[in-house]
Amino acid sequence: MPGRKTLFQFTAKNITGFIIAPLLFIFFIVFVDLEPGKPQVTYTLAITLLMAIWWLTDIIPLSVTALLPVVLFPLFGIMNGKAVSSTYFNYVIFLFIGGFLVALAMEKWNLHKRIALRILLITGTSSLRLLFGFMFATAFLSMWISNTATVMMMLPIVLSIISNLEEYVDKKDISRFSVGILLGVAYGASIGGIATLVGTPPNPIFVQVLDIMFPKAPEISFSDWFLFAFPISVIMFLFTWLFLYFRFKPTASWKLLNKVSFKQQYEELGKAGFEEKVVLVDFIALAVLWLTRSGLTYGNTVIPGWGSLFNNPKYINDGTVAIALALILFLIPSKNKKGKQILDGKIITKLPWGILLLFGGGFALASGFKESGLSSWFGEQMTVFAGQPDLLIIITVAIGMAFLTEVTSNTATTQLILPILAGLSVSLHVNPLLLMLPATISASMAFMLPVATPPNAIVFGAERFSIGTMAKTGIIINIFGAIVITLITYYWGTSVFGFNPDVIPTWAILK
Numbered sequence: 001m002p003g004r005k006t007l008f009q010f011t012a013k014n015i016t017g018f019i020i021a022p023l024l025f026i027f028f029i030v031f032v033d034l035e036p037g038k039p040q041v042t043y044t045l046a047i048t049l050l051m052a053i054w055w056l057t058d059i060i061p062l063s064v065t066a067l068l069p070v071v072l073f074p075l076f077g078i079m080n081g082k083a084v085s086s087t088y089f090n091y092v093i094f095l096f097i098g099g100f101l102v103a104l105a106m107e108k109w110n111l112h113k114r115i116a117l118r119i120l121l122i123t124g125t126s127s128l129r130l131l132f133g134f135m136f137a138t139a140f141l142s143m144w145i146s147n148t149a150t151v152m153m154m155l156p157i158v159l160s161i162i163s164n165l166e167e168y169v170d171k172k173d174i175s176r177f178s179v180g181i182l183l184g185v186a187y188g189a190s191i192g193g194i195a196t197l198v199g200t201p202p203n204p205i206f207v208q209v210l211d212i213m214f215p216k217a218p219e220i221s222f223s224d225w226f227l228f229a230f231p232i233s234v235i236m237f238l239f240t241w242l243f244l245y246f247r248f249k250p251t252a253s254w255k256l257l258n259k260v261s262f263k264q265q266y267e268e269l270g271k272a273g274f275e276e277k278v279v280l281v282d283f284i285a286l287a288v289l290w291l292t293r294s295g296l297t298y299g300n301t302v303i304p305g306w307g308s309l310f311n312n313p314k315y316i317n318d319g320t321v322a323i324a325l326a327l328i329l330f331l332i333p334s335k336n337k338k339g340k341q342i343l344d345g346k347i348i349t350k351l352p353w354g355i356l357l358l359f360g361g362g363f364a365l366a367s368g369f370k371e372s373g374l375s376s377w378f379g380e381q382m383t384v385f386a387g388q389p390d391l392l393i394i395i396t397v398a399i400g401m402a403f404l405t406e407v408t409s410n411t412a413t414t415q416l417i418l419p420i421l422a423g424l425s426v427s428l429h430v431n432p433l434l435l436m437l438p439a440t441i442s443a444s445m446a447f448m449l450p451v452a453t454p455p456n457a458i459v460f461g462a463e464r465f466s467i468g469t470m471a472k473t474g475i476i477i478n479i480f481g482a483i484v485i486t487l488i489t490y491y492w493g494t495s496v497f498g499f500n501p502d503v504i505p506t507w508a509i510l511k
Contacts, residue, residue: 066361
């Protein structure tokens with residue numbers, strides 16, 4: 001009968017997720033034996049395939065799929081239930097929680113909008129500067145707060161300015177240039193996010209997966225990551241800014257553009273209140289403490305960090321700093337809201353618990369890869385890369401990761417791929433960082449499709465350009481990004497992290 005709802009919709013997505021995935025899981029469990037005498041290798045791969053397909057089809061929430069190891073790892077003898085559960089919360093999770101709480105404080109008191117508008121006021125309103133201003137504001141904010149939240153905040157500002165421009169500029173001209181601005185905001189969010197450990201989910205995932213796979217590996221601190229990734233971010237930003245400008249620039253000069261200003265929107269915010277000022281100081285302090293905790297070492301130059309002032313500096317990590325600065329905001333009273341603090345208990349409900357569970361599921365999966373021996377097995381199967389030039393291997397990883405995350409969650413993909421690359425690096429007798437670093441950065445360098453990242457999807461929702469336009473624009477940036485990541489990893493990353501790419505360190509032994 002018309003209008004009747006069926007219990008199960010026979011779509012390709014549902015058939016793949018609810019029928020094919022479980023059958024494939026059962027087939028591997030019953031009929032496949034990857035490594036005789038070690039059934040856990042096969043069991044872990046079966047669970048990984050099930051999770052990968054469910055993550056890809058999204059038939060149930062990603063965070064719910066991430067809970068499968070809690071049930072399946074103990075049942076199949078891969079890991080003890082207590083050990084699996086403990087992987088879901090660690091210092092990387094608290095790094096993310098602390099950073100997100102400060103970001104939520106910025107959003108609550110509208111500090112992020114004030115920062116964005118102030119940047120736009122400084123950069124000016126010529127077409128070249130306007131694009132730079134929007135991209136820079138988005139990239140800077142995305143270094144510290146959620147890419148999704150940043151683009152959601154920037155989009156109304158962008159659309160408002162475009163609407164104002166249409167009063168002074170030829171509509172066809174501004175329609176073309178508005179595509180460049182919208183894409184610039186989306187791409188700026190991804191490019192800014194790679195610069196810091198809290199900027200985008202794949203970055204903290206890399207730190208924890210490295211620790212799980214290689215417990216004796218040196219710590220990757222906030223400052224280490226920033227020193228490595230910031231140059232990539234800058235190069236990508238400049239290239240993308242100029243590429244978008246020349247691809248979508250107006251055909252005529254904007255003589256009347258000076259009538260369009262951000263000043264009115266900025267003035268509507270009023271003067272910065274007490275709470276905004278406190279959050280700004282807290283935010284700056286958090287960034288400075290993160291960057292200076294462990295100090296910097298480059299060659300023979302050593303700049304000690306403030307952590308060395310304590311008796312046990314290794315006890316303090318970036319998660320410790322993040323939570324400490326977030327707690328301060330719960331203690332300082334608000335002047336505008338009597339009887340309340342700058343942050344209160346309600347803010348806890350706004351934390352991205354789904355993302356945190358997704359993180360945990362990835363960490364559990366990485367632990368399962370190591371404990372079962374699946375990571376080593378994968379490495380042994382990929383000996384085709386043995387003897388190939390390092391640069392060829394790196395760019396293969398970078399391109400493969402960038403295009404893979406065009407159609408999959410970059411968070412879930414990073415969690416699946418990094419343990420495999422860890423095993424591959426051991427088989428190839430190269431430093432694991434040589435493969436894991438470019439894969440992590442490349443996971444955020446997907447610019448072709450709306451489904452690739454939330455920022456892409458948000459600006460596409462403005463309905464001002466087609467998927468074809470985004471794809472033709474994004475593929476150029478994807479390829480350029482892979483080249484930059486390859487060269488920076490090989491020639492700069494090896495210096496920042498102090499390793500010889502062709503020598504496997506003593507800590508990189510899986511056994």
